[in-house]
Amino acid sequence: MRALSFALEALSFGGVFFLLFAARPAQLRPEPQMRLRRIASRFALALAITQFVLIATTSAMLIGGSGMGSGKGLLDLLSAAYFISGTAFAIASLALFLLLRLVSRLAPSLLALLIALAASVSLSHAASRMDHRPLLLILTAAHHLGMSAWLGALPFLLVALKLNSDAETSRQMAKRFSAMAVASVTILVFAGAGLSWFYAGSWQGMYGTSYGLLLSAKIVLTALMLTLGAGNYFLLRRVNVNLAPILARLRRFSEAEIGLGITVILAAASLTAQSPSVDETPQDTITGRQVIERMEWRWPGFHTPALAELAPPTPLSVAVREATYTGGSASDANDRAWSEYNHHWAGLIVLAAGALAFVSRLPRQRWAGYWPLLFLCLAIFILLRADPECWPLGPRPFWASFTAPDVLEHRACAVLVAAFALFEWGVQTGRLHWPRARFIFPVLCVAGGALLLTHTHALGEGNGEVYAELSHTPIALLGAVAGCGRWLELRFDGSTGSGRESGPSRMAAWTWPACLILIGLLLLNYRES
Amino acid sequence: MCALLLLPTAAFAHAHLVSSTPAAKATVHGPAVAFELRFNSRVDGRRSVLTLVMADGHTQTLTMDKQSGEANLNAHATLTPGNYTLRWQALSTDGHITRGEIPFSVS
Numbered sequence: 001m002r003a004l005s006f007a008l009e010a011l012s013f014g015g016v017f018f019l020l021f022a023a024r025p026a027q028l029r030p031e032p033q034m035r036l037r038r039i040a041s042r043f044a045l046a047l048a049i050t051q052f053v054l055i056a057t058t059s060a061m062l063i064g065g066s067g068m069g070s071g072k073g074l075l076d077l078l079s080a081a082y083f084i085s086g087t088a089f090a091i092a093s094l095a096l097f098l099l100l101r102l103v104s105r106l107a108p109s110l111l112a113l114l115i116a117l118a119a120s121v122s123l124s125h126a127a128s129r130m131d132h133r134p135l136l137l138i139l140t141a142a143h144h145l146g147m148s149a150w151l152g153a154l155p156f157l158l159v160a161l162k163l164n165s166d167a168e169t170s171r172q173m174a175k176r177f178s179a180m181a182v183a184s185v186t187i188l189v190f191a192g193a194g195l196s197w198f199y200a201g202s203w204q205g206m207y208g209t210s211y212g213l214l215l216s217a218k219i220v221l222t223a224l225m226l227t228l229g230a231g232n233y234f235l236l237r238r239v240n241v242n243l244a245p246i247l248a249r250l251r252r253f254s255e256a257e258i259g260l261g262i263t264v265i266l267a268a269a270s271l272t273a274q275s276p277s278v279d280e281t282p283q284d285t286i287t288g289r290q291v292i293e294r295m296e297w298r299w300p301g302f303h304t305p306a307l308a309e310l311a312p313p314t315p316l317s318v319a320v321r322e323a324t325y326t327g328g329s330a331s332d333a334n335d336r337a338w339s340e341y342n343h344h345w346a347g348l349i350v351l352a353a354g355a356l357a358f359v360s361r362l363p364r365q366r367w368a369g370y371w372p373l374l375f376l377c378l379a380i381f382i383l384l385r386a387d388p389e390c391w392p393l394g395p396r397p398f399w400a401s402f403t404a405p406d407v408l409e410h411r412a413c414a415v416l417v418a419a420f421a422l423f424e425w426g427v428q429t430g431r432l433h434w435p436r437a438r439f440i441f442p443v444l445c446v447a448g449g450a451l452l453l454t455h456t457h458a459l460g461e462g463n464g465e466v467y468a469e470l471s472h473t474p475i476a477l478l479g480a481v482a483g484c485g486r487w488l489e490l491r492f493d494g495s496t497g498s499g500r501e502s503g504p505s506r507m508a509a510w511t512w513p514a515c516l517i518l519i520g521l522l523l524l525n526y527r528e529s
Numbered sequence: 530m531c532a533l534l535l536l537p538t539a540a541f542a543h544a545h546l547v548s549s550t551p552a553a554k555a556t557v558h559g560p561a562v563a564f565e566l567r568f569n570s571r572v573d574g575r576r577s578v579l580t581l582v583m584a585d586g587h588t589q590t591l592t593m594d595k596q597s598g599e600a601n602l603n604a605h606a607t608l609t610p611g612n613y614t615l616r617w618q619a620l621s622t623d624g625h626i627t628r629g630e631i632p633f634s635v636s
Contacts, residue, residue, distance in 0.1 A: 054624075061626050062576060080576050082624030128544070128570035128622045130600055273625065275545035279569035 001054050003269035003454075007262065008047035009120055009144065012096060014152020015040025016113050020106050021180045022153070023160055026172035032163035036156055041100035044093050047116075051090035058082055082123065089119035117141060125199070125272060132198060139194045146188025150181045151225075151261040154254055161247065174250065178236050181229060192219075198278070205277030208285040212277045213469045217453060218267040220477055224484075225260045228253045252491040256484040259442070263450045263480045270454040286466050294470055300344035300524050305334040313389030313396060336528040342385050343471075343526035349378045351520025357513040360428065369428040375421035379414045386410040413451060420444040438490050445483030445512070452476035464528070471526050478515040478522075485511030544621040545569040547600075551615075551633040559608045559635040564591070566602040566617055566631075573620040579604045582614040608635045 015036060023033055059077055077083060092115040099109045121127070121144065126136035157177045164170050196206070196215060206212040232253050235246050277285075286294075311332055356371035384392065387407045391398035401407045423440040426432030453476040485508045492505035550565045551557045564579060574596035581589045594603040602619060615631040 058624055058626060062620065076575055080573060080620070081622045082620070086624065123623050125570070125623060128572075128625075130569075130571065275569060279545045279547070 001050060001057065002272055003266045005047065005050045005054065005120075006265045006269055008043050008050055009116070010148045010152030010265065011155065012040055012043040012047050012093065012152075013113055013117070013145070013148035014150075014154070015043060015156050016096075016100070016106065016109050017149045017180065017184075018153040018156040018160070018177065020110070021149075022157070022173050022176040024106075025176055026169050028160060028164060028169055028173060029166075032160060035163060036160060037100045039156070039159065041097045044097040044100065048090045048093035048097065051086050051093060055083060055086040055090070058086075081127075085119050085122040085127075089116055089123065092116035092119055117144060120144060125276065129198075136195065136198060139191045139198075142187050142191035143195060146184045146186075146191060149184035150188060150229075151258070151264075153177065153180065154258055154261070158251055158254055161251065170247070174236055178233050182233070185226065185229070188222075192222075199276035201276075201278035204285065204287065205280075207291055208287060208466065209277040209280045210465050210469045211271065211274040211280070213466070213473045214267055214271055214274065214453065215277075217473045217477055218264055218271070221260050221264045221267065221480060224481065225257045225264070228257045228260075249492075252488055255491065256488050259446050259484055259487060260480060263446055263453070266450040267453050284463055284466065286463050286470075291470065294467060294527060295525070297525055298527070300340075300347070302341065302344055303337070304341040305337050307388060307393055309334045310338060310388055311335055313394050338385075338388065339528055340526060342381070343523050345381060346378055347520045347523025347526065349374050349381075349520075350516055350523060354513050354516030354518075354520055357516060358510075361509065361513075370425065372421045372424035372428060375417050375424075379418035379421060382410060382414040382417065386414070409451065413448070416444055416448055416451070420448075439487065442483040442485075442487035442490070445479050445486065447483075449476040449479030449483065452479065467528060471522060475519050475522050478519050482512040482515035482519075485509075485515065544572055544619045544625065544627045546617070546619075546629055549615075549631050551631070553631050554633065556634040556636050559610060562606050562608050562635060564602075564604045564606070564615060565597060566619075567598070568600045568602075568619060571599045571622045572596075572602060573622055574602060576620045577602050578618040580616040580618075581606060581608075582616055584612045588616075610635050 019033065019036055019040070023036060028036075062077060062080075092112050096109055096112040096116060099112055103109070118141070121137055121141045124137075124140045126133060126140045129136055154177075157173065160173055161170055164173070196219075200206050200212050200215060204212075206216055232250050235249065311334070353371045353374045356368040356374070359365050360368035360371060362368075387396075387401065387404075387410055388394050390396040390401040390404075390407055402411070420441060423432065423437050423444075427438050427441070452472050488508035489505050489512070492508065545568060547567045547569050549567070550563065566579075574593055577593065579591040579593065579602060581591060583589070589606075591604040591606055594605060597603050602617065612632070612634050615633065616628070617631070618626060618628045620626055
């Protein structure tokens with residue numbers, strides 16, 4: 001829900017900024033402007049609804065945990081800081097929705113936006129910090145604004161270019177957006193650097209804690225987005241009169257930027273639920289030497305302990321309570337060996353799939369196009385072995401075990417992988433004729449990368465979680481890059497997907513099999529001990 | 530993507546417990562036991578909860594005392610010798626709820 005809130009905030013604010021600084025100054029016609037206003041207003045309405053749901057969820061947890069549902073308890077609930085800020089956020093978002101629909105001037109919408117931003121920032125990490133709170137609040141507000149004016153406004157540029165037929169207006173809008181993006185990226189980066197300084201605290205804080213690794217992943221993804229954005233920026237500077245020849249390229253790279261941006265937003269939401277690196281204890285942190293030792297290549301042994309050698313499964317209610325109050329139970333040597341064996345086989349499957357994907361691009365090697373079916377084997381493997389305490393290997397019932405968060409995530413992953421396998425097999429072998437089916441692969445890759453970034457490992461106390469993140473974070477990044485690579489390959493490849501490849505399409509075409517191979521190698525090198 | 534957004538994520542690491550009295554697995558002298566939990570960020574003392582779990586599984590919600598600091602939770606109880614678990618639920622001022630357990634003994 002936090003990720004949805006961030007995304008809707010960026011989109012609704014971004015719509016206002018685009019109208020204010022790009023569409024209106026470029027004199028976009030009233031009808032497309034009204035369309036953009038309606039789109040932005042819908043995002044604002046969805047944001048208001050999301051805030052109400054978040055308030056309700058938090059309140060339900062408080063009522064359930066402390067019985068605050070009536071009398072003085074209810075008054076206590078209504079006067080809580082989160083309740084007041086969340087309500088202000090929701091009402092300001094609702095006001096933004098109404099103003100965008102009913103009032104043609106943008107100044108009132110901007111005011112509602114600023115009130116919503118203030119409420120949003122009051123619900124951030126910065127509001128609860130003991131030290132440097134005012135500075136952190138300002139940096140957080142600047143970070144949110146920068147993200148909205150860049151990533152949030154980008155979809156509106158794409159829509160406006162599609163709706164507008166006048167070449168000069170399109171050129172002006174793109175150039176004004178570009179200038180706004182440069183300014184907002186500068187604000188975003190400097191504010192982000194400041195927040196990282198306070199929350200990470202040191203270089204070790206960037207690589208030695210779960211928070212730091214997630215923050216580093218966010219920085220890498222942002223850098224990739226900036227690379228794509230910079231390409232568009234320099235492309236625009238070369239064009240003086242007519243955008244038409246480069247319009248397709250502008251759109252494609254912007255789409256990939258948006259895909260990566262969604263992953264960044266999910267990472268940002270996950271960061272709000274993590275304790276900053278500066279607050280971690282030495283036993284929850286790993287050193288640089290430990291990182292290097294963990295990443296050193298070691299040949300996988302492919303030995304699994306027997307099921308009977310694993311720690312006996314606790315009742316489901318105990319497992320859910322452990323996950324709620326303690327973050328899960330610590331694993332013993334056999335549990336770790338079991339998990340490593342799972343990851344190594346997954347690595348072998350992904351490595352083989354990546355290699356075959358390469359081969360399938362060579363002449364007369366169409367047999368290799370069946371590589372997606374390897375992922376079907378992976379999905380079944382995950383379903384059977386990821387949670388040995390649950391059905392079919394363990395005593396916990398299949399449906400009831402969905403209440404354990406890590407089990408739910410593993411099964412969601414298995415479903416994603418299976419869906420990807422079937423759709424992509426259909427696309428690669430020409431069985432599936434639905435044109436949009438080709439895009440399921442890149443969407444699921446980005447989704448899988450995002451799921452991995454926000455995955456909980458429930459490894460209890462200590463630095464076990466950090467070691468797991470050390471493997472999962474680069475895999476998540478490669479998944480996101482693979483998804484973007486495949487998306488760009490398909491979008492540059494023409495409508496049928498079988499026409500002559502363009503330069504960017506050829507380059508993107510080799511990116512994603514390479515990412516699969518690297519993911520395979522990372523999984524083969526996975527260790528928990 | 531919608532399913533992803535609806536997946537639960539454990540928020541247990543947000544208002545991080547920095548130290549506690551009694552510490553985890555410590556033994557304290559009874560019968561009057563004072564509890565103080567110190568967090569890394571501001572917590573809402575009125576809306577956070579401390580629950581005592583007895584050895585037999587019986588639970589008792591403690592009445593919160595006045596906070597000794599913006600990042601602290603305070604309570605007290607009169608306890609007979611035995612093993613206990615203090616279960617805490619902290620509401621950060623930014624709306625995140627975090628939970629944890631502190632096992633301890635009373636001599």
